[in-house]
Amino acid sequence: IAFIVMTIGLAAILGLYGSVAKANVGSERLNRGKAIAEQLMEQLSTLEVSAIETLPTQPPVAYKNTIYRPAVTVEAVVGFVNLARVTVAVTYADDGDANNVHKVNLQTVRSRLPIL
16 A cells, blocks of 8 residues: 555656646746847847838747747837837747747837937
8 A cells, every 4th residue: 555655646746847847948938038038129229219120030049949039020109209119029939839839028118319
């Protein structure tokens, strides 16, 4: 009986370990996506909005078998002619699964007036 109880307990612990390991991988991917978005947003902070609007498509970033796809968009802020909303979005899929795509968004509002 003790062997059966120990076997059931061991199986439960192994199942829990698998869940924790999967959650850690997901957390690492999310943090990497956030870091890529933050780095790109920091690079954009030195550019005028007109230059950001003409940027080419951002290249994908590969890290630990995951492809991160950054994108930059600029939108008008309704009611404010000289303001623009700059969004950096980074998407990535879990293990290449196109049905399980995650997205990290960072936004800031910038002036369209020249940087002094």
